[in-house]
Amino acid sequence: MTTTPPAHRSVGTARTRVEGRDKVTGAARYAAEIPFTGLAHGWLVLSTITRGRIREIHTAPVLDMPGVLTVLHHGNAPRLHTDYVGLLGVPPDPAACLFQHDRVPFAGWPVALVVAGTPEQAREAAEALTVTYEEEPHDTALTADHPDAYVPEGGMPAETSKGDLEAELAASAVVVDEEYTTPEEQHSMMEPHAATARWDDGRLEVVDSNQGAGWVQGELATLFSLDPAAVRVRSEHIGGGFGSKGLRAHQVGAVMAATALDRPVRVVLSRRQLFSLAGYRSPTIQRVRLGAGADGRLRALEHRSLNQTSQVYEFLEPSAGVARVMYDAPAHRTAHRLVRLDVPSPTWMRAPGEASGSFAIEVALDELAERTGTDPIELRLRNEPDAGPVSGLPFSSRNLAACFREGARRFGWQDRDPRPGLRREGRWLLGTGTAAASFGAGAAPSTAQITAEPDGSFTVRIAAADIGTGARTALTLIAADALDTTPEHVRVRIGDSDFGPAMIAGGSMGTRSWAWAITAAAQDLRERLIPGTAVPPDGITVRSDTTAALGALSRKERHSFGAQFAEVAVDTATGEIRVRRMLGIFAAGRIVNPLTARGQLLGGMTWGISMALHEEAVRDHHTGAHYAPDLAGYHVATHADVPHLEADWVDDHDPDDPVGIKGIGEIGIVGAAAALTNAVWHATGTRHRHLPLRPDRILTAAPGTKGEPTKRA
């Protein structure tokens, strides 16, 4: 491992985005805005039934409509090769593998693609297309005791267990045994999915908005049985992804139509279509049982989680996984179960597992603190494990205690009266709460190229994705340090599958994985540059591949950590909650660009507010379809919901990473909803265990309210 060269130090300095000016002036073009000659437009037609079979698609009248070029459906679409496992170790979601059969497994399933000369013509014709169905009864309701729940195979693993849980619980002075639920949550990125496909001299080119150009390129090549070298995917600017922007129906539809028509075709998903086609965070029903001595030291910990998936795709939301990292106990059990329902396929969504799981376990810890009379921070510090509670492996670094100490100091925690329901300001009850956060720190094999140009500058090429985080800028700083030059001498080109295999922007692993490859290439290049010798006209290019280096990493528990603090005001007469302030202190490796890193952490905390108070995709279980699937019906936090937020970090250089990075993509949201929910308890004295904390839930739970508890349909 090399260390950062001494002459130039850009990593750690605050830099605005290198493409920031282009973005705010509109010069940066997003996938749906890039012009193509002869462009045609596709609009997807989604099923209006929830389960059944397509009887007939009446294409004739629609084909006569103005501008309509073709209607693709299961009767005429090409067969795809879908039996494979992609870059991230999972098969493709059948919702993306368009028109392979006549079955409808959920409401909003794609049944046809109408292609026309303009987007308006395509949409008008798509809305006019009559599809008849044989409808079957459906089941879309996730319940704790669903008879079809099963333990999924492989992966995580689904279950871990040690010790005698029942014996330890029986011997515990204090037991917390509660159910916690989180609703279906949608990614709600600003930019909906959009792709344009065209054939250019025997090569398929796709301009897309995704989290990994090489990832999507590999999936499309396999699906359409093409030579991977004959497929190029580009994704220059991305208006948010959050786990949703991998292979989706829009790219597949665009490729099918471009192939059928032999002209460029663009498919853009509407906001409503995203709700069934772009993945979501499954609702979870979690059960946490904690047993502890009177001092709060855990004797038993059980975290069980149930989530839903579609009939056609298995996705586990690993909510109980957080307990495998955070807290140890002599008896320790984590378990996941799944139910297949007639619903769309869920997927990764910012901090998959940790966001939903931390809500349950961190509220349960707060309940244990309450019942043992222990300070919530002290309780967590007393239960700090020395090694991975399940793996037994050492932690690469675990600076959770430092986060809590720094956070407590800055938040003023020491002055807190632990008793609930005491502080009033007009109609508002005030309270504070805290919760811990963690997210895995990993890296995945990547390749990078760096060219030393004759003018003394450098061009970095890597199939990285900047999904809005500032990755392009971070990589510029990293490359500059590694090349011992200034950022102004470095051009970082990303978002092109032709640049070679690389990790996606996901799992909080993007920047670390790419930085590793860039650092390795830079080291190689510097060894080749002979001082005093001119660089040849076409430059000197080196390539790196981190596969071997990553394979040599020792096995450890590698995670970022954090401590979240929140103050809320609650009016129990109306159920309104107003967040007063939040503070997040994180130990998340070396921070590359403090400006964008702070933005990313604050963004996560903001989403935590949104998750705690607002977000909930509602399904009408009678029809099986979403109710009001748009940004008017699905509430995310507004500016007025987001008060003074602070995010900061403690020193946490990862010794096993060439740059010292861990990853900050997800940890900002983890624990935020729990901290807020714990603050609501401190304000009101009423414990809430179901998200979101809607006004009706607060109102009807308040003592003395003659209200009926309310449930969504």
Place this chain on the structure above:
Amino acid sequence: MREFDYRRAHDVQHALTLLAADPDARFLGGGTNLVDLMKTGVERPTRLVDVRELPLDGIEPTAEGGLRIGATVTNSDLAAHPDVRRHHPALAQAVLAGASGQLRNMATVGGNLLQRTRCGYFTDVSGPCNKRVPGSGCPAVTGEHHQHAVLGASDHCVAVHPSDMGVALTALDAVVGYETGEGPEEKPITDFYLPVGDTPHRETALPPGALITHLILPPPPAGARSRYRKVRERASYAFAIGSVAARLTVEDGRVAEARLALGAVASRPWRAHAAEAVLTGAPAGGATFAEAADAELAAARPLPRNGYKVPLMRNLVVSVLTELAEEATR
């Protein structure tokens, strides 16, 4: 491509003529609701008659001491007008509680009165809705109705009226003025909005082809205080799950006059006559206010999943009236 004809009217008569020429024409004000509905296919007008340029954008005092508010006054201008803020604070507060700054800059008073429900079934053209397609059914009764009506609804429709402004106007005894082509007419706002009954698609008493030209706000009694409070599922930019507009005049510790309207509980802004009857002449205090709220809400018929609205409205009414009474005696 869904084509439509766009015309800009230069006076009221011209607007009426342009509208009458096409049976599927609609007036276009700020477009903040109509254009959304055109995008989703709920509304498919073949002609839009843009009335924003009409000379109906003034706010003037009336001879009686009230205000005459033109139909094309924007929500922003209405809320900022000194006379509105001074004499009818509930109205200014209601307008500012709605939408966003950008939308309020576009939205007009006339259009606001005619905005449609945000019920998710109404806006989803792939399913039934009695308001959108009469006789097709109401999925909300058995489906999702967390935000739906608890007062005055029927089996045909349980959607709520979305307006904040309309709730304040209903409490303040506003009168709606319109032009039919055969001359000007006026109607109290409580008669302007129709009960839902079995005709949820008929929302107002506005005759076909008529154009709203103005509102009349009568002067408030001396010493009256008014206020609007809105509860929603986030701090801004969401429709109410419950709101209250109230005006209270207190003399010698007793309620001399009370005006109360409830929002997000019915197909129209809900004038709380039963509550007003309890309030009038009674001691201005918590017991009276609770009794008044209970009197109004005795008629509530919540659905399985919107029962919370009853205690919410009770608490809101008591809270707002208490605040006004304290203000009056300060």
